[in-house]
Structures are given as C-alpha cells and as structure tokens.
Amino acid sequence: MSLLRNLDDRLFFAINAFARHTGWLHATVLAYAKYGVVLFGLLLLVGLLYARARDSRTLAAAAWVGIATLLALAVNQPITHLFHEARPYITHPHILLLTSRSPDYSFPSDHAVMAGAVASGLLLVSRRLGMVAVAAAVVMAFSRVYVAAHYPWDVLVGLLLGAGIAGFGWLSLRVSLISLTSWLRRRPGLRTLFTKPN
Template sequence: MELSEVNISLFRLVNDLGKEYTYLNPVFSFIAEYMVLILALGVVIIWFTRDKNNRIMILCATITFICAFTIGKISGQFHSNYQPFAELSGVNKLIDKEKDNSFPSDHTILFFSYCISFWLFKRGWSILWIMLAFLVGISRIWVGVHYPFDVIAGILISFATATFIYFTVPKLSVTKKILMIYEKCEEALFQPFKKSKGSKTKTKNY
C-alpha cells in the first residue's frame, strides 16, 4: 500500500467517526477553530506570573513556533497537497476553510511548538498541554481540513525544533539580556500605576 493510500485510509478512519458520532461534531469543531484562544490565554497568564523561568519558557516556545512555522512553509514548497475536502468525495467537512496547501498543518505546528516547549521545561502537569495539542491535531482531521500526514509532519517539525531551542536558547546570554530589557520597560510602564496606588493608600491612612 502506497503512503498516499495509507494517508487517505487513516483520514477516513478519523473523519468518518463524525458521521457515526454526530453529537461530537460541535465539540471537535470548537477545538479545531477556537482552542487557539485557550492556548493564547494560557500563554498570557503564564507570562504575567512574572516568574523568570516561566518567561524564558514562553520566549523559547515563541521562538520555537516562529522557527517551526518557517520550516513548515519551506517544507510545503517541496511537498504540497490540498485539504481532504478539496481532493476526496464524501468528506465530513465541518468548518469553513479556503482551498490551499494543507501540508504541514499550521495549527499542529502552533500547538505542539508551545505544548512541547511547556513539557520540556516543566514536565509533570504540562503533559496536559501535550494531550491538548494531540486533541487539536485529531480535530483538524475530524473536521476534514487536514490529512493525518499533515498533522504528523507538524508534530515532527515542532518536536525537533522545540528540542533544539530548549537546549540552546536558555544558555545564550542574549536571552537573559532580552528579558532584562523587557522587564525594565515593563517596570517603567507600570511604575506610574504603582505610585498612584501607593498615594491612595497613604491618603486613606490619614
């Protein structure tokens, strides 16, 4: 069996589940389109814990995404395929998507870039982020906009990139300098609010 046949067979295996378990379609549609908002919220919350290690983790995860996304786009120049709904008949297409190159999956690269980075830095609880990333990858197949190989390629690119970034970027002196500059700017930005709050407290004491 050729790889393309395996790809299609695996796609049918997942996508056809939506025809059998229709009550799950709204759930997977939400995950496929809007789970990115949960990820963005998580990144913001972790960043503003103002813990230095957390900020290095978020910085590395962001660099991972930028690099992995770029590698993904380059990979797409060497191999390309349209979305399943554009190439196959009887696809259970659940979300709107323009016809274009779906290799590799950008959503998968985004989620795995951050979630693998979280796991490399934190292990333990961060396995939940990995599970979320896998759920997003599966959802993109479920709703008919990606083949399994699109998702697998996104995972491999993200994993390789995240691992490389994890073992290199935190050790660079420029990483600490960037954080130091940012924190000084952040402190300068919020200083007026702190003074205002402090003056109000003193006024109440009188």
C-alpha cells in the same frame, strides 16, 4: 511511500466515518479545530506568568516558547508550498466536510505545528503545564482530521516539526537565552517586567 499514503488514507476515512456517526460532537470539535489556538495562547501566557516567579532559566524557556512557535510557523510555510499537498476534500469530494474550505495546502498542518511547538516548549517550563499542552495538542491534531481539514500524516508531521524546532532550538540557544534573561532581570527599568513583585 505508496504504503504510507494508503495507511494515511485508511486512517483518514476511518476518522471521517467516525465523524459521520457522531453528529453530537460536530459543533464542539469544529469550534476547537477553528478556535483552539486561543487555548494555546492562554497556556503560553500562563507559562510566562508562572516563569516570572522562577529562575532565569525557566523565564528564558517560557519566552522561547513564543519565539519558537512563530519560528516554526515561518519554517512551515515554504514546506507546504514545496509539497503542494491538496486538502482531503479536494482529493475526495464526497467525504463529510465540517469546516470551511481553505485555499492553502494541507501538509504539514499549521495548527499542528503551532500546537507541537507550544506543547514541547511548555514542557521546558513546567512539566504539569506542559502535559496539559501536550493533551491539548493531541486533541487539536485529531480535531483537524475529524473536520476533514487534514490527513493524519499532515498533523503528525506538523506536531513533530513544531516540537522539534522548539526542542532543538532551545538546546542550541539556551545558554544565550538564559544569559540574556539574567541580564534583563538586572536592569532597573525592566526588573518589574521580568520578575514577579514580592
């Protein structure tokens, strides 16, 4: 465990040193680190709109992305309180800090959990849209370390946790979700909501 901690610290300090020498990136990376969640919301919306014109399996997968993301964030809360991982700027007060201080814990990263769940889920909807979300998730994870809000391990585990909940949840529930979606699509009052008009 000490070896992993040492590698995590070394990678964090390398990224923090990179941040010190790339002042021209600060505003852009900070904006994405703080507000990039909006992009994931838009990707989720695009996935839902895309899925309305497809079969019930695709629409069920698109709906599951939102559910899985909320579920992953809920699961992450007790985990953060279990580990009590201090933020990097608490443990290392002399690092370059680009974001505001947060009173909550560092491990795993909520932002990375969210990004991992959306990216993994959207891969079930559309490979192309999913790959865009994967790229956005990787950049989100890097940005959270760049601004010194998290260690690399925090975001890596967050991505895997979010992706795992979305992926394994779909494997466990897909039959029921597809059946429910098909049933809803047959309801006269709900057909226009769940099916793209011709």
